[in-house]
Amino acid sequence: MDAEQLAARTSSITLGSQTPHKTPPSSQPHRSPPKYHHGMSAEEVARYLREYAEWFEEDRKIPPEPAPIVDRNQLIADQRHRRAQLERMAHENTRVGTGGIPFYMTMVGFPKHSSSKPVQNLHPTRMVAVQSVVEDTEGIAHDLSIYNFPSTSHCSLGQLDTLFSLGTILVIREPTLKAPTQGTRPLLRVDSPTDIIFVARNSPLLRNVKWKTGADIQTYPTLPRTADAWQQRGNVYFKSSQWFLAALAYSHALALDSSALALRLNRAEAYLRLQYYSGALSDAQEVLAKVGASDAVADKALLRLAKARYGRQEYGMALDSFICFQDKHVGDSSVDSWIDRCRDRLRESYIGSYDWPSLFATARRKIRLDAANFRGPIQVQSMKQRGGGRGIVTTRDVQTGELLLVAKPYVSVYASDLPGNQYIVTLDLLSKTTREPTDSLLLSRIVEKLYGNPDLHNEVFHLYAGPAYPRPPVTYPPAPSTTIAVDPLNPRVDIDIARLEAICTYNNFCPFRLDGPRIDKQAKPAGLYTFASMFNHACIANATWYCIGDLMVIRAAEPIPLGTEVTIPYCVEESYIDRQAILRKHMLDKCDCRLCEEDRRDGEARLRRRHELKSRLDADGVMSASLAEVRTLEQDISATYVPTRGSLRPLSALALHVVAEKLRMSGGARHMRESIQYDTRALECYGFVLARDAGRSPTGSKLPITNDRIPTATSFMEPADIMLRIACTYYMLREEANATNWLKAALWLTDVSVGGGKELFMLIHEETLVRMDIQSFAARVL
Numbered sequence: 001m002d003a004e005q006l007a008a009r010t011s012s013i014t015l016g017s018q019t020p021h022k023t024p025p026s027s028q029p030h031r032s033p034p035k036y037h038h039g040m041s042a043e044e045v046a047r048y049l050r051e052y053a054e055w056f057e058e059d060r061k062i063p064p065e066p067a068p069i070v071d072r073n074q075l076i077a078d079q080r081h082r083r084a085q086l087e088r089m090a091h092e093n094t095r096v097g098t099g100g101i102p103f104y105m106t107m108v109g110f111p112k113h114s115s116s117k118p119v120q121n122l123h124p125t126r127m128v129a130v131q132s133v134v135e136d137t138e139g140i141a142h143d144l145s146i147y148n149f150p151s152t153s154h155c156s157l158g159q160l161d162t163l164f165s166l167g168t169i170l171v172i173r174e175p176t177l178k179a180p181t182q183g184t185r186p187l188l189r190v191d192s193p194t195d196i197i198f199v200a201r202n203s204p205l206l207r208n209v210k211w212k213t214g215a216d217i218q219t220y221p222t223l224p225r226t227a228d229a230w231q232q233r234g235n236v237y238f239k240s241s242q243w244f245l246a247a248l249a250y251s252h253a254l255a256l257d258s259s260a261l262a263l264r265l266n267r268a269e270a271y272l273r274l275q276y277y278s279g280a281l282s283d284a285q286e287v288l289a290k291v292g293a294s295d296a297v298a299d300k301a302l303l304r305l306a307k308a309r310y311g312r313q314e315y316g317m318a319l320d321s322f323i324c325f326q327d328k329h330v331g332d333s334s335v336d337s338w339i340d341r342c343r344d345r346l347r348e349s350y351i352g353s354y355d356w357p358s359l360f361a362t363a364r365r366k367i368r369l370d371a372a373n374f375r376g377p378i379q380v381q382s383m384k385q386r387g388g389g390r391g392i393v394t395t396r397d398v399q400t401g402e403l404l405l406v407a408k409p410y411v412s413v414y415a416s417d418l419p420g421n422q423y424i425v426t427l428d429l430l431s432k433t434t435r436e437p438t439d440s441l442l443l444s445r446i447v448e449k450l451y452g453n454p455d456l457h458n459e460v461f462h463l464y465a466g467p468a469y470p471r472p473p474v475t476y477p478p479a480p481s482t483t484i485a486v487d488p489l490n491p492r493v494d495i496d497i498a499r500l501e502a503i504c505t506y507n508n509f510c511p512f513r514l515d516g517p518r519i520d521k522q523a524k525p526a527g528l529y530t531f532a533s534m535f536n537h538a539c540i541a542n543a544t545w546y547c548i549g550d551l552m553v554i555r556a557a558e559p560i561p562l563g564t565e566v567t568i569p570y571c572v573e574e575s576y577i578d579r580q581a582i583l584r585k586h587m588l589d590k591c592d593c594r595l596c597e598e599d600r601r602d603g604e605a606r607l608r609r610r611h612e613l614k615s616r617l618d619a620d621g622v623m624s625a626s627l628a629e630v631r632t633l634e635q636d637i638s639a640t641y642v643p644t645r646g647s648l649r650p651l652s653a654l655a656l657h658v659v660a661e662k663l664r665m666s667g668g669a670r671h672m673r674e675s676i677q678y679d680t681r682a683l684e685c686y687g688f689v690l691a692r693d694a695g696r697s698p699t700g701s702k703l704p705i706t707n708d709r710i711p712t713a714t715s716f717m718e719p720a721d722i723m724l725r726i727a728c729t730y731y732m733l734r735e736e737a738n739a740t741n742w743l744k745a746a747l748w749l750t751d752v753s754v755g756g757g758k759e760l761f762m763l764i765h766e767e768t769l770v771r772m773d774i775q776s777f778a779a780r781v782l
């Protein structure tokens with residue numbers, strides 16, 4: 001970056017002398033924000049957030065005033081103390097505070113206001129954010145919190161020391177001077193890493209800048225001064241897998257010698273490891289443009305370019321580049337597997353042909369799958385009545401089970417990605433709810449992806465961010481933008497964090513995996529799936545979705561005529577009250593689907609009673625209750641549905657299945673037969689139609705259920721389990737023909753929901769089939 005660019009970039013920033021604020025901040029003391037306590041109930045959190053929002057609005061109206069000056073030495077001493085505590089923890093590998101895992105609270109969903117400061121860094125630590133003390137040219141010091149900075153969410157204090165070395169000069173765009181939630185000192189808060197520019201000490205920008213406390217901070221470490229020295233430092237980081245630090249060091253070197261091709265190649269490789277594909281592609285292209293196509297440097301650049309294209313899901317161009325490399329090196333098989341992978345991805349993305357059993361088996365070992373996106377017969381269309389103004393429609397008539405979308409996440413986070421040594425609670429001022437611990441990491445990872453792939457900005461920022469932001473364009477996805485170079489010293493993309501937080505609130509998925517635990521006790525997963533975010537919600541939807549590993553798969557749940565809106569369920573809770581709570585997190589006040597309409601007609605008192613009874617049904621001890629007790633519970637639940645209402649009663653389905661299980665446990669042929677009756681009623685309550693009631697099923701098959709649509713009041717796994725249970729019971733009663741028919745029903749349901757035929761069916765239900773001792777019977781008769 002030359003002086004002119006930097007000056008342009010920072011034109012809004014005043015460097016140099018500023019009037020220090022020696023006066024006391026205000027004649028009137030301000031009201032402190034309400035206090036949050038760990039362990040608050042959902043209602044208490046909602047109340048706390050309402051109070052906080054009120055306080056925030058009040059606080060925002062206070063006219064600007066000088067921030068109080070805090071004694072610089074005191075700030076440093078406090079920071080040293082915090083740092084020592086963290087070092088002790090890291091050393092002892094134990095916990096501070098109450099004796100449990102350290103707990104931090106962070107808040108999202110509030111507007112960020114802006115001002116600007118050039119600052120010098122004094123001592124980094126990390127809690128939720130990187131925390132440091134900085135001083136400006138006048139020697140005025142503040143605590144500084146840097147949120148969402150790449151590579152810092154799990155890193156060690158040593159790595160922070162390297163990243164924000166003592167004495168580092170930063171230019172910070174749009175820092176927020178934030179009122180403290182604890183104590184009295186305001187702190188500078190930077191939410192976007194792209195608002196931080198690292199300024200070299202010899203930068204022309206600092207030519208007229210005088211630091212009141214002296215140009216160098218005592219103990220300021222000797223940073224490399226030449227491109228070679230920076231490169232060597234970068235190589236050390238690279239060898240120890242510290243990719244971001246390596247890229248930063250190579251960037252420092254390139255700032256001193258921008259024509260060094262080896263440096264650019266090294267940085268491209270570090271970017272590939274970081275999945276900064278835009279940066280890698282840009283560096284590789286620049287090298288190739290300089291060296292032509294002949295030497296070893298060109299070969300390396302070509303390979304890096306091909307891998308970057310693959311990472312960007314540009315499989316056709318990646319394939320061309322790998323083939324180009326292969327043509328230059330006849331007999332070299334090193335890129336064969338890459339070529340195969342490109343061809344597999346092209347097949348997947350063109351015709352939606354996936355090897356589902358293999359993907360499922362792989363996902364059990366490795367959540368993040370190597371697979372391409374596929375878009376079926378659907379497109380985005382303007383829908384004025386929906387929040388955000390868009391939705392998905394079919395582009396032709398579609399059949400039950402047809403593949404509509406397969407999508408890799410933009411970013412996803414699972415419990416296993418969370419650091420084990422801290423617990424972060426994120427409070428969302430927009431939805432007035434607590435978010436999952438995975439949500440704050442999701443935001444950081446989206447920021448990091450944008451940091452290294454700035455050309456993907458619009459893919460995220462054209463998602464709906466709520467009514468407080470301008471309506472997004474009607475068309476989606478946005479046209480691909482050209483590759484943008486990445487320089488960590490001077491990020492080129494603007495990330496509006498408040499808007500990104502809102503986008504996450506409105507578009508976040510909880511991508512449950514078919515291949516993983518049904519309930520992850522530690523934390524629910526969180527994912528941003530950009531194109532899938534175009535689907536609107538209905539509890540009783542005409543499409544279903546699930547994930548294999550991190551791959552989201554959406555299929556038609558019924559025949560959908562051309563031009564019809566396609567909806568998916570954002571949640572599948574049996575209780576109206578639970579569904580409402582989840583939909584509120586998605587910023588949806590009311591759902592107009594058939595199930596919600598019928599539930600609302602049951603009236604509030606019945607809904608509340610049903611909700612209470614559900615907790616009894618969910619309780620761990622329900623299976624140890626007596627048969628009589630569970631029968632009563634089932635009847636009580638049944639009584640919460642108005643008798644005139646149709647058969648769709650999802651909580652009754654659960655209750656009937658519990659009674660069926662209890663009957664089977666008590667043994668005897670009579671109870672076994674009765675259990676089958678209970679389970680078939682349960683299926684009806686989920687929305688299945690028994691073939692015997694429908695006359696012949698439409699296709700004339702022998703299935704005991706009709707097969708024109710998949711009921712979506714619940715995930716297909718619950719009814720599939722019930723069908724397997726019925727099959728198992730018939731098998732025990734030695735009625736193999738009936739058992740086979742119910743196994744076929746479970747196979748049909750699984751196949752139209754998930755695809756993959758018998759092979760995937762046997763994998764998905766392996767544990768259940770083994771537990772019920774019908775695995776080899778199923779393998780034989782299906």
Ligand SMILES: C[S@@+](CC[C@H](N)C(=O)[O-])C[C@H]1O[C@@H](n2cnc3c(N)ncnc32)[C@H](O)[C@@H]1O
Nearest residue numbers: 386387388389390464507533534536537586587
């Ligand atoms: C993930 S977005 C769905 C796509 C969005 N309609 C758009 O234009 O980008 C979720 C938001 O869409 C709106 N939405 C989803 N389902 C809806 C429904 N059934 N009725 C009205 N608005 C809905 C709500 O504003 C919700 O917060």
